[in-house]
Amino acid sequence: MAPLCRPIKDVDRTNKPCLKLRVVRRFYRTGAGRDNRSLEIVFHDSEGGRITGIVKQLNLKFFDNRFTQGRVYSIKGYYVENNIGKFLTTLAKFRIVIHAKTWLIEMPQECFFPDYMFDFRNFGTLVDVDKVDETLLFDVIGKVTVIHNPQEKEFSGRRARLIEIVLQDLSGRQISCTLWGDYVDEILAFEGNLKAGPPILILQLCRAKVYRETGVARYIWSLLPNTLSYGWRFRLIRLDEFSTSIKKMDSSIVGGGFFVV
Numbered sequence: 001m002a003p004l005c006r007p008i009k010d011v012d013r014t015n016k017p018c019l020k021l022r023v024v025r026r027f028y029r030t031g032a033g034r035d036n037r038s039l040e041i042v043f044h045d046s047e048g049g050r051i052t053g054i055v056k057q058l059n060l061k062f063f064d065n066r067f068t069q070g071r072v073y074s075i076k077g078y079y080v081e082n083n084i085g086k087f088l089t090t091l092a093k094f095r096i097v098i099h100a101k102t103w104l105i106e107m108p109q110e111c112f113f114p115d116y117m118f119d120f121r122n123f124g125t126l127v128d129v130d131k132v133d134e135t136l137l138f139d140v141i142g143k144v145t146v147i148h149n150p151q152e153k154e155f156s157g158r159r160a161r162l163i164e165i166v167l168q169d170l171s172g173r174q175i176s177c178t179l180w181g182d183y184v185d186e187i188l189a190f191e192g193n194l195k196a197g198p199p200i201l202i203l204q205l206c207r208a209k210v211y212r213e214t215g216v217a218r219y220i221w222s223l224l225p226n227t228l229s230y231g232w233r234f235r236l237i238r239l240d241e242f243s244t245s246i247k248k249m250d251s252s253i254v255g256g257g258f259f260v261v
Contacts, residue, residue, distance in 0.1 A: 005074060008049035011094055018076040019096075020107070021045055021053075023069050024117055025089075025205060041067055041098075042089045042205070048116045052083055052095040059099050070117070072107040089137050089205060118204065123173040129210050137205040142167030144199050145174065150184050163187055167201060177203065 006017035021043035029038050039060060041053040053075075055063045067073070079097035083090065098104070107113070121138045146166035152159055163184045168174045179187055190199060 007047050008043075008045045008051045008092065009047075011051065011080060011092075011096065013080050013094070016076070016078060016080055018074060019043075019045065019051075020072065020074050020113070021051070022072045022113060022115065022117075023067050024050070026067050026069055039063065039067075040089065044116045046114050048114070049092075050090040050119065051092045052088070052090045053078075053098055054081075054095055055098045062100050063098060063104075066104060066106075068106075071109070072111060072113045074105045074107065075102065077101055077103045086135065087137055087207060088135055091136070118202065123167075123169040123171070123175055126175060126208060127173075132208045132210050134207060134209050137207050139202065139204045140167065140175070140177075140206065141200065141202045142169050142175070144201050147187065150188070165201070177201075177206075 005020040039055040
């Protein structure tokens with residue numbers, strides 16, 4: 001008999017139930033020290049709760065190719081530790097540590113399990129400069145209203161290429177967004193191939209940063225730096241669930257394009 005799985009909210013240091021989770025995103029982190037590479041996984045449960053999973057370098061050989069984004073897994077026999085770090089992918093108090101003795105079963109694709117692949121932030125919650133949490137990663141969706149010319153700037157002695165765009169939500173509120181590296185060419189190529197209307201852009205696991213220039217606070221939404229390596233993008237078909245909301249944004253975008261980062 002399969003073990004009874006519990007929701008993420010039941011996880012703490014003394015309670016480590018079997019979990020049934022869908023992989024939202026997986027990527028590698030690099031850091032200083034001997035144990036400098038790990039696999040980080042963002043999971044959600046059937047209630048939409050989210051938790052971060054970590055596979056540390058010592059155990060990468062067991063799980064490097066075991067997790068596929070979008071697939072569902074039953075997991076038990078993990079460790080639990082505080083969810084801390086420079087950048088946090090979930091708000092959960094704890095995260096799970098997957099190790100060599102962790103029990104992991106991939107569920108068949110036909111099994112029923114809710115799909116909460118995005119966790120969008122309302123633009124209205126991002127307008128108070130003093131309340132911006134620069135450590136928390138989140139998702140946003142918006143209509144691209146402005147695409148500026150690409151730039152090159154120097155950061156910590158290294159040249160970096162970037163492009164700034166403006167996103168607008170259903171209420172007309174706007175935020176600035178900065179995309180780095182390879183995303184510059186992808187945005188420009190997408191802009192050049194767009195046949196009808198402005199694109200809808202989804203940013204997944206981006207972060208907020210406040211820059212103060214000449215005493216004025218403004219927002220820049222940027223993807224994480226090169227300490228993270230992304231291995232996969234969502235297929236555009238996943239945007240079907242947002243079609244109703246997207247069409248409400250502006251009739252001119254019907255038939256327009258979509259771009260997912």
